Structure formats: C-alpha cells, structure tokens
Amino acid sequence: MRRAGRLLLGLMLLAFPTAAVAQPVASRESFEHVHALAFDAAGRTLWLGAHTGLYRSQDGGLTWAKTSLPTQGPGPDVMAIAQHPGEADVLYVGTHEAGVLKTADGGRTWTAANSGLRGLDVHGLAIDPNSPAKLHALVREAGAGLYRTTDGGQKWVRVDDGPPGETKVLASVNIPTGMGGIFLYAGTGEGLQRNPDCF
Amino acid sequence: MGGLPAGTVNGFAVHPANAQVMLVAMRDGVFRSESAGARWMAAQGGPRNAAAVTFKPSRPNEAYAATIDGQIFVSRDGGQTWAPLR
Numbered sequence: 001m002r003r004a005g006r007l008l009l010g011l012m013l014l015a016f017p018t019a020a021v022a023q024p025v026a027s028r029e030s031f032e033h034v035h036a037l038a039f040d041a042a043g044r045t046l047w048l049g050a051h052t053g054l055y056r057s058q059d060g061g062l063t064w065a066k067t068s069l070p071t072q073g074p075g076p077d078v079m080a081i082a083q084h085p086g087e088a089d090v091l092y093v094g095t096h097e098a099g100v101l102k103t104a105d106g107g108r109t110w111t112a113a114n115s116g117l118r119g120l121d122v123h124g125l126a127i128d129p130n131s132p133a134k135l136h137a138l139v140r141e142a143g144a145g146l147y148r149t150t151d152g153g154q155k156w157v158r159v160d161d162g163p164p165g166e167t168k169v170l171a172s173v174n175i176p177t178g179m180g181g182i183f184l185y186a187g188t189g190e191g192l193q194r195n196p197d198c199f
Numbered sequence: 200m201g202g203l204p205a206g207t208v209n210g211f212a213v214h215p216a217n218a219q220v221m222l223v224a225m226r227d228g229v230f231r232s233e234s235a236g237a238r239w240m241a242a243q244g245g246p247r248n249a250a251a252v253t254f255k256p257s258r259p260n261e262a263y264a265a266t267i268d269g270q271i272f273v274s275r276d277g278g279q280t281w282a283p284l285r
Contacts, residue, residue: 028269034250037210037265043257048265061263061271061284085256169211169251174218175235185221185236187208192223192236 026055026064036169038081042088045106049078054093056107067107071098080125080170084132092135092153094122100137102153113153118143124162124170126184128197136184136197138167165190172197202239203230209267210251214277215259222262222278224249229264231278244281246272254278 036049046057048064053075055064069076077096084090089106092113099114099122114120117139124138133152136159139145146162149155165188173183177196184197203223210224221232222242229245229252232238248267255261260277263284271284 028271031269034265034267034269037251037253037263039253039255039257039263041256043255046253046263048251048269050269061265061273166207168207168209171211171213173213173221173235183235185211187211187223189207191203191205192208192211194236 026066028064030066031055035077035079036081036093038083038091040083040088040091040106041086044088047081047083047091047107049081049093051075051077054078054081054107069093069095069098069101070110070112071095071101073097079123082125082127082135084127085129086132090132092125092127094125094137096121096123100125100153113149114156115154116149116156116158117147118145118158124167124186126170126172128172128182129174130182134172136170136172138162138170138186140167162186163188163193163195165193201237202232210249210253210264212252212254212262212278215254215256217259220277222252222254222264224252224264229272229278229281242274242278242281244272246270246281246283252278 031050033051048055054067076098080094082092099120101110102113119139119142121141126136128134137147146159147156163186169187171185181197183194185194212222214220219235229242230239246266250267252264262274262278264272272281274281
C-alpha cells in the first residue's frame with residue numbers, strides 16, 4: 001500500500017512538474033523596496049525587481065513568487081529589468097551587487113553576463129527594441145559609467161560616464177535621432193534625460 | 200520635459216505600439232506624455248510614491264505601476280487613469 005502511494009506521488013510529479021518546484025507566495029511586504037517592473041514579451045509574466053530579490057506574477061500582479069537567482073545572500077537587490085522584445089523567455093536583470101544576470105528559459109536558470117563590466121552595481125539596463133542583442137547598462141560606484149554590449153551580454157564595453165545624477169531607470173526608445181540611431185532615456189535624480197544612442 | 204515636477208524619476212515605460220506615448224513613475228504620482236517627453240500631464244488616480252511602471256505588450260493599452268512598498272495599480276486606457284489592482 002505504501003509502495004502504491006509512492007508510485008502515485010511519482011506519477012503526480014511527472015504529470016505536474018511545476019507543482020513540485022513552485023515557490024511560496026510572497027507578500028508585498030517582503031519586497032521592502034520596489035525598483036523595477038516589466039512584462040515578458042508575451043505579456044504572460046509580470047516581473048518585479050525589489051530590494052529583496054526578483055519576483056514573478058502569473059496573474060497580473062495579484063500574487064507573487066520569489067525567483068531564485070544564483071547569488072550569495074538573501075537578495076540580490078534587483079535594480080533593473082530588461083525584457084527581450086520578441087522572446088518571452090529571455091530576460092536580463094541588473095543587480096546592486098552581482099552585476100547583470102540573464103535567463104533564456106523564462107527564469108529557470110540564470111547566468112552572469114558581466115564580462116567587460118568594471119563594477120557590479122548596475123542601476124539601469126536597456127535593451128534595444130530593434131536590435132535586442134544590443135543593451136546598455138549603467139554602473140555606479142566602482143567602474144562607474146555607461147556600458148554597451150552588442151552580443152547579448154557576452155562582452156560589455158564602457159561608452160561614457162552616463163547621464164548626470166543618480167540613474168534610476170534606463171530605456172532604449174524606438175525614436176530615430178536622425179543620425180542613424182535611436183534615443184536612450186534615463187530617469188535620474190535630476191529628472192528625465194535623453195541622449196542619442198549613436199555616440 | 201515640460202509638466203514634470205522636479206524630483207527623481209523612478210520608473211519609465213514606453214507604449215508598445217506608439218513610442219511617443221510614455222509614462223514615468225515619481226514620488227508625486229504617474230505622469231504621461233504623448234510627445235516623447237516634451238510635455239507631461241499627471242495621470243488621474245496614479246499612485247503617489249510610484250517606483251516603477253510598465254506596459255503590457257500583448258495589450259498595449261494596459262499598464263501597471265508599483266509603489267515603492269509594492270502596491271500594484273493598473274490602467275486600461277494607456278496610462279491616462281489608474282486604479283489599485285484588486
């Protein structure tokens with residue numbers, strides 16, 4: 001009888017694999033401080049970056065579950081989220097202490113994408129809507145500056161000092177500059193700023 | 200950037216189908232532009248202490264905002280009016 005019970009449980013886990021790995025529901029009090037919010041490209045998953053980590057909602061923000069990220073400690077402090085415009089499973093997050101993390105399977109596995117970054121305190125992350133392998137990252141403190149990758153985060157190159165003031169959010173916006181590129185917008189402590197993304 | 204109050208811009212989002220339409224999240228609420236940021240208006244019912252904002256790609260007129268402490272607000276008219284998510 002006990003053996004039959006174990007067999008039944010095994011069959012249930014095979015039939016409903018997500019139930020076996022479901023994360024506990026997180027209350028909004030557990031966020032402590034929200035930094036970022038983004039839907040995946042399909043509009044199914046709403047991602048929320050907070051002081052205590054990365055959270056996902058499958059019901060439009062009614063309930064949340066914490067996502068495990070491959071970093072030390074309880075966080076990390078997720079400062080920025082950049083979702084791929086066409087592939088719902090591809091997402092980048094910028095963190096306060098672990099640089100940029102990337103998933104290509106909807107958040108099941110993550111890899112660090114920090115080669116070329118001279119610091120790991122990432123406060124802004126923008127993905128180009130026309131060329132999604134091109135991203136910008138705003139690094140603060142050590143190695144501060146604006147960085148760019150053109151290969152989906154495999155290699156970053158420092159571009160310039162970035163916008164003045166403390167950057168809170170960064171976005172590439174599909175508005176032609178007239179000089180061959182599009183605009184990069186930054187929400188900062190000094191308001192909203194924009195620069196041509198064609199330095 | 201006329202019409203935005205002085206202060207920190209915490210969050211920013213662009214309409215998926217019309218890049219001229221933008222939202223920002225600020226301490227004083229959510230603000231909306233139809234001119235790529237040249238002019239801004241306060242969105243009706245937008246939460247104070249707004250930390251982040253995003254559009255839903257599959258329903259471009261649906262937008263979500265989060266306050267710093269994690270309360271979620273939703274707009275179903277492209278960010279013009281907002282209500283708490285229930």
